Amino acid sequence: xxxxxxxxxxxxxxRIVGQYVDEFARGIGHTVTAAASALVLSLVFxxxxxxxxxxxxxxxxxxxxxxxxxxxxxxxxLQIYIVYFGLPAVFPSMGRLPEIFLGIIALTMxxxxxxAEIIRSGLLSVPSGQREGAIAVGMTTFQQYRYVIxxxxxxxxxxxxxxxxxxxxxxxxxxxLITVFDLxxxxxxxxxxxxxxxxxxxxxxxxxxxxxxxVLFLSRLVEDRLAGRGWRVPA
Amino acid sequence: xxxxxxxxxxxxxxxxxxxxxxxxxxxxxxxxRYPATANSAGIVALDDxxxxxxxxxxxxxxxxxxxxxxxLLRTINALEKIDSGTIVVNGDVVTNKATDLPAFRSKVGMxxxxxxxxxxxxxxxxxxxxxxxxxxxxxxxxEANAGKFLAKVGMLERANNYPSQxxxxxxxxxxxxxxLAMNPQVMLFDEATSALDPETVGGVLDLMRExxxxxxxxxxxxxxxxxxxxxADRVVFMDAGAIVEMGTPEQVFRNAQSERTRKFLSLVG
Amino acid sequence: xxxxxxDFLGADLAHYWKIAAAVMPALLKGFVETLKLAxxxxxxxxxxxxxxxxxxxxxxxxxxxxxxxxxxxxxxTPFLVQLYVIYFVLPNTGYSWLQWDSQTAAFVxxxxxxxxxxxxIVSGAIRAIPRGQWEGAFxxxxxxxxxxxxxxxxxxxxxxxxxxxxxYVTLIKATSIVSVVGIVELMRQADISIxxxxxxxxxxxxxxxxxxFAFCFPVLMIVGRLEERSKNGRMVRA
Numbered sequence: 001x002x003x004x005x006x007x008x009x010x011x012x013x014x015r016i017v018g019q020y021v022d023e024f025a026r027g028i029g030h031t032v033t034a035a036a037s038a039l040v041l042s043l044v045f046x047x048x049x050x051x052x053x054x055x056x057x058x059x060x061x062x063x064x065x066x067x068x069x070x071x072x073x074x075x076x077x078l079q080i081y082i083v084y085f086g087l088p089a090v091f092p093s094m095g096r097l098p099e100i101f102l103g104i105i106a107l108t109m110x111x112x113x114x115x116a117e118i119i120r121s122g123l124l125s126v127p128s129g130q131r132e133g134a135i136a137v138g139m140t141t142f143q144q145y146r147y148v149i150x151x152x153x154x155x156x157x158x159x160x161x162x163x164x165x166x167x168x169x170x171x172x173x174x175x176x177l178i179t180v181f182d183l184x185x186x187x188x189x190x191x192x193x194x195x196x197x198x199x200x201x202x203x204x205x206x207x208x209x210x211x212x213x214x215v216l217f218l219s220r221l222v223e224d225r226l227a228g229r230g231w232r233v234p235a
Numbered sequence: 236x237x238x239x240x241x242x243x244x245x246x247x248x249x250x251x252x253x254x255x256x257x258x259x260x261x262x263x264x265x266x267x268r269y270p271a272t273a274n275s276a277g278i279v280a281l282d283d284x285x286x287x288x289x290x291x292x293x294x295x296x297x298x299x300x301x302x303x304x305x306x307l308l309r310t311i312n313a314l315e316k317i318d319s320g321t322i323v324v325n326g327d328v329v330t331n332k333a334t335d336l337p338a339f340r341s342k343v344g345m346x347x348x349x350x351x352x353x354x355x356x357x358x359x360x361x362x363x364x365x366x367x368x369x370x371x372x373x374x375x376x377x378e379a380n381a382g383k384f385l386a387k388v389g390m391l392e393r394a395n396n397y398p399s400q401x402x403x404x405x406x407x408x409x410x411x412x413x414x415l416a417m418n419p420q421v422m423l424f425d426e427a428t429s430a431l432d433p434e435t436v437g438g439v440l441d442l443m444r445e446x447x448x449x450x451x452x453x454x455x456x457x458x459x460x461x462x463x464x465x466x467a468d469r470v471v472f473m474d475a476g477a478i479v480e481m482g483t484p485e486q487v488f489r490n491a492q493s494e495r496t497r498k499f500l501s502l503v504g
Numbered sequence: 505x506x507x508x509x510x511d512f513l514g515a516d517l518a519h520y521w522k523i524a525a526a527v528m529p530a531l532l533k534g535f536v537e538t539l540k541l542a543x544x545x546x547x548x549x550x551x552x553x554x555x556x557x558x559x560x561x562x563x564x565x566x567x568x569x570x571x572x573x574x575x576x577x578x579x580x581t582p583f584l585v586q587l588y589v590i591y592f593v594l595p596n597t598g599y600s601w602l603q604w605d606s607q608t609a610a611f612v613x614x615x616x617x618x619x620x621x622x623x624x625i626v627s628g629a630i631r632a633i634p635r636g637q638w639e640g641a642f643x644x645x646x647x648x649x650x651x652x653x654x655x656x657x658x659x660x661x662x663x664x665x666x667x668x669x670x671x672y673v674t675l676i677k678a679t680s681i682v683s684v685v686g687i688v689e690l691m692r693q694a695d696i697s698i699x700x701x702x703x704x705x706x707x708x709x710x711x712x713x714x715x716x717f718a719f720c721f722p723v724l725m726i727v728g729r730l731e732e733r734s735k736n737g738r739m740v741r742a
Contacts, residue, residue: 011597073673073720074713075680077691082713086706166579173582177684184584197592205581205589212580312643341645351640355659368654369645410640417644 027186038107046115071113080106084178103175122157162219260288265320282476293447295463298473312343344414348426350406352398358409359394384412404435424455527697534693541679549618557626578620587613610682625667629660669727673720
């Protein structure tokens with residue numbers, strides 16, 4: 001038994017991890033901040049893109065579609081670097097912003113495209129008769145969306161949105177590469193101080209996994225709640 | 236319209252060592268229960284059922300939905316597992332874990348309600364593939380066989396069509412040819428006409444009638460009462476997982492002993 | 505501010521041509537490396553993922569929860585972290601066969617990452633095949649393996665291949681991340697080129713992006729079209 005305990009201890013020393021709790025907390029804080037901010041912003045941005053795409057007006061829908069295709073066909077890391085290096089080059093005032101802002105902007109521009117696709121499918125899944133009914137009772141376009149189309153469309157896509165959120169949380173890990181002190185950076189700090197890769201990287205992985213499980217749990221809860229409602233995304 | 240008149244199916248009735256009158260299928264005290272779940276109490280699917288079928292006999296099983304008749308049929312070729320009891324088919328102990336099930340099943344033909352033709356193969360290939368892959372016949376022999384049986388069920392012209400290009404009745408005829416090409420000793424029919432349009436039901440029933448006339452051992456689960464009356468040697472009425480009544484068609488249809496049987500028959504006419 | 509932006513755009517075209525000529529050979533070399541990494545990744549990932557997917561698609565009692573746990577683990581952690589674990593932690597265990605160099609670590613982590621997608625795709629495709637196909641085969645005397653080989657897998661390929669194209673694109677994008685362990689693929693080449701031409705960071709990254717785009721976009725379009733066809737083709741045969 002003692003051998004077992006000491007074997008675990010040599011593989012993963014909880015004390016050392018404990019010494020870095022503050023750093024990990026700081027890292028988690030930045031990770032969560034970046035993810036939450038990017039989530040909100042990308043939903044807004046994604047909604048705008050989705051509306052542009054389905055607007056039927058070519059000068060809106062084509063650029064939106066092109067933007068989404070470009071985002072989907074290039075790596076996130078490249079997009080982050082372009083924002084990190086490019087934005088301050090074009091707008092020098094931005095050079096003074098903390099890196100996390102730039103990271104959030106990059107994540108928003110990236111995730112927004114994926115959110116746009118999800119939202120678009122949700123909007124399209126609402127039967128066209130609903131819009132016609134709303135028009136018939138005299139609602140303005142804004143009112144149609146606010147009271148009839150969006151409520152129905154969004155309920156359908158909540159599982160997909162949660163899935164994209166999980167992806168976003170993982171994507172924030174790349175911010176460590178533009179010197180944002182996120183969860184990954186916290187672990188890297190431990191490793192560079194103490195040269196203990198296990199305690200560093202396994203901890204990072206474990207914390208990400210816990211966050212993922214929380215999102216998964218939330219997703220199941222939401223799906224169960226929705227199951228009784230009769231909204232079904234067309235397969 | 237293709238008709239199955241004058242089919243010689245004796246080639247399919249190659250049941251070695253099966254003298255007419257010997258017991259072909261022996262089902263003894265079979266029990267099956269679906270375990271209780273969070274949403275429902277356990278259901279008794281088969282309640283101590285025993286049945287014997289003689290070689291060359293045609294047994295038709297009737298009964299309301301949920302009576303267990305399809306379940307019973309599917310235990311014969313072990314598509315359904317049972318909790319207790321024994322099933323012996325022409326010497327093979329189906330319920331014995333040591334039995335080589337694929338080899339056994341190649342001797343038993345089954346026709347399904349939803350045909351279950353292989354969707355990615357043409358009609359001809361559907362009849363050839365099992366012969367080559369399971370019975371290990373040569374491709375040439377299998378092809379010749381396939382041509383023969385497809386002709387006999389009246390589907391030779393459509394041999395190169397895929398199931399998606401065939402009507403329900405046509406698919407079912409191909410399914411029957413596929414089963415017969417394996418030279419089975421026993422044929423099982425699981426509501427073979429229930430999914431067909433009324434116009435095509437007759438054609439398939441005629442095929443089954445021919446088969447019976449040639450002496451094939453058959454167990455048929457069906458809703459077609461006139462078929463049962465005209466073709467069956469024995470009729471079995473099942474309800475709630477148990478055999479309620481059994482006898483010749485005259486006995487069951489004219490002179491049912493049980494109240495439940497009479498009630499069911501009055502509903503189906 | 506707008507003026508600065510326009511100045512930036514209107515700068516010397518000849519200058520941009522010169523930079524491109526200087527930088528493209530290195531970028532293309534990096535892109536070839538990217539394709540190599542992606543190829544190994546998809547081969548290993550398909551092999552591992554295909555096997556796991558076949559096991560998972562059949563409701564085999566012991567395998568399903570285990571594979572499910574494996575998938576959750578992979579989906580719940582960022583690829584960067586997986587790469588670090590494989591590159592730093594596994595060699596740390598002391599086993600000789602885990603002492604790999606950065607390139608092998610990159611191959612392994614890309615393969616495992618890919619397998620998590622492939623497993624889902626394959627098991628989903630297998631489960632999409634109607635149960636009657638299994639029963640029809642069993643009733644004729646096919647055993648499980650024969651049924652899989654002759655009846656089920658041929659029918660699921662049509663569902664698997666389009667989705668696999670999408671995985672390939674995801675994989676190409678993931679190769680950009682292995683640049684952090686020193687593999688000289690396209691991203692790394694771009695970083696190196698930037699050191700030579702620090703005034704043209706954005707432009708060089710755009711060139712790299714164009715290369716990624718030139719490859720990924722057509723694949724995504726083809727995949728999209730294949731998926732449409734398989735969705736309609738299911739109903740309209742031949």
